[in-house]
Amino acid sequence: MNDSGELPTLRIAMVSLHTSPLDQPGRGDAGGLNVYVRQLATALHAAGHHVEIFTRGEGDPDFLSPEIPVHYLPAGPPGPLEKERLHEHLDEFGRALCAATHGHFDVIHTHYWMSADAALCCRDSFAIPIVHTMHTMGRVKLHDHPESSELQERLDAEDNIVDLATRLTANTPAERAELVRFYNAPLAKIDVVPPGVNLEIFNPHGDRAIWPSASSSSALKVLFAGRIQEFKGPQVLFNALLLAKTKSPNASIHAVFIGDNSGPEQLNLPQMVERHHMHDAVSLLPAQPPERLADWFRAADIVAVPSFSESFGLVAMEAQACGVPVIAHASGGLAHTVLNNVTGALIMDLDPNHWADKLVELESDGIPETWSQNAAAHARDFSWERTATSAVASYRRATQPTK
Template sequence: MTHAPHPATHLPDPENSPPLHVAMLCLHTSPLDQPGSGDAGGMNVYVREVALAMASSGLLVDIFTRGPRGTESVSLNERVRVHHVPAGPDGPLAKEDLPDHLPEITARIAGGDHGPFDIIHSHYWMSGIVGLELASRWELPLVHTMHTLAKVKRRLQQDAEESDRRVEAETQLARRATRLTANSQAEADELVTDYGAEPSRIDLVVPGVNLQTFHPEGPRMWVADAGHTPGPAVDPLRLVFAGRIQKLKGPQVLLRALGLLARTRPDIEVELAIIGSRSGSKDLDLARLIDEEQLQEIAHLLPPSPADELAAWFRAADVVAVPSYSESFGLVAMEAQACGTPVLAHDVGGLRHSVADGSTGVLVPDLSAESWAEAIAHAATHRDDVARMGHTAVARSHGFSWMHTATATRASYARATIDSDEVAP
């Protein structure tokens, strides 16, 4: 059953009123970090881009993230600042250890002098715990964005390392946050069916893409340019995976599929670039898997790339692969399409919204090596179809922008303010 999110409401913006001041919580990873490394991923991009887009329309945004002692605040522009909140041991802190230090983070933010704020917007469950407490102390509405959901991960990935503590926190947030934003209709439905959220308190806020960075015209980069020796194929299908190296993101699926192709379809020539670094559990050893599948000549492991270089990789690729077990949206898929590159994506969650099956890419029904080998082989032997989908992908990406995302976010803030006033004593 589809649960329709609430229609948008636009925030009143009287000419002489003070700018709305937002306290944005992104605690376990900084919006300043390089996506694809550590715990940094699409959420980092989301928080930074939305904050900057809202600032361009007049809002003030203070972003709070956990950081080492002595780290100074950083201004992204005159209206957006990132504050590093010290908590726990000095130096790096694993995401898994952060929940034990949330009370300290709450106290430091509450005791700071950054406000006063008009609204709190938390991202991911650990930030949401702090957001609930700050909303109570400051008597402010809380808008929360889950980004991913533990129950969904458990359902789609049997060995998902998701704690009961997280499930309980997400359940409380689904019921107690003033409003929830969902990245896709699929996520909105999951909030209702898995967590009991009220559909009337959910706003659909679709992520955008930076079209100034991700577009078809510009430099192209491939493995030889990155210092790797290209494979022996004369005209291989160039395949890119970009993201954190963890089981949830599925790079191992691609290697198993390429191994199967090498054994059963030697006529199919593919070259794979995997761009990212290991994250979370360290038991995913792609270098070992490459050796097992004897893919040393065609599969290349590369470090995370800044956005402009990532766009160059996408332009050079024939296809970008997103074999994730779950995605609330699939930012990489949309960035690739904006560069004119079609996407092979797992038919799940928000990827069904990001990728138009048969038009801007192909949705693969499952994560078996057989299904992905078939999809890759079809792309390699139907280059005209791949090129056609790339042209369509560019046109479709123009319907997504961070300004649209910011506008929808502001509408959710407006509803949260109304909802908060209605329940105030």
């Protein structure tokens, strides 16, 4: 605390090794984590703190804003590298991070397990406190989706991170409980830091995209936005649309899927549309920038989030901020982000039959009028300014001398 009684500003190194905050969400490995790092860094800077970001790459820094540099550090051969191979090069990134941050920062905030695994060498070398946000957890993914393949290196690293990081942050109370349940994390070490929403972009009052269906005036308009990979569940929604046609042949439902293929086991949605003759019921679009994504949210009647698990569910909250109800899998953070029968509906499993039943019900009975207003009001409680305030509180706990 300085002479005026104010707490000192912090020098914060944000680390997102496997994906840059400058990357387009919904493309490649970019998603909610990218939005989180970008928006949190911006809000921290606006609150008067010094923030620099470190990611894998080469060349001179880019800038998130004139005051927030994005530094590139080496990890393996130059150029793109599959996320599944990056763990082989974490030591190289860690050494470069140690050299770049030594003596210049008060705290390192790492995002995703690879970032923390690499940064732990900084902690060992000169004891910069590390605050870590998991975003997703290997053991939770295996629990929710036993068929998924998770590296043993990841599981071991996450155990190590829980032991050695100075503080852990969780997006929701549900994620905090998962850290305790699956990793035996000490409850006193975990701070709940809810993500926010850019309410200047995601709100009910902007433009609406033109829905690409000739019958959209009468159809139930359903939107999926996210990476096209099995864990995000686009195949659940697609199969539900197929079943809905059988269950209720007269139902008029049209879905737009927004996102690019991601991961080693890619879903071929165009082929699925062709095989099942779903051209009249499904439209496919590439990942969209935030301003355009908000237009698509506002054009939809309902946004579907059939992820196997989410630590928070940023797409669900951004949709609600636009005044659009959400149907989501009642798993992980989504059970906290979507209020069942208030801002949308939670579905207890990923059985496409149950999702089809809900779509047919909404098409037949209509979406409750209160859901839209409730969704927008709920989202207004989530701002990045509040996220930054909570994050700073965690940073200050991490930098306090141990007694």
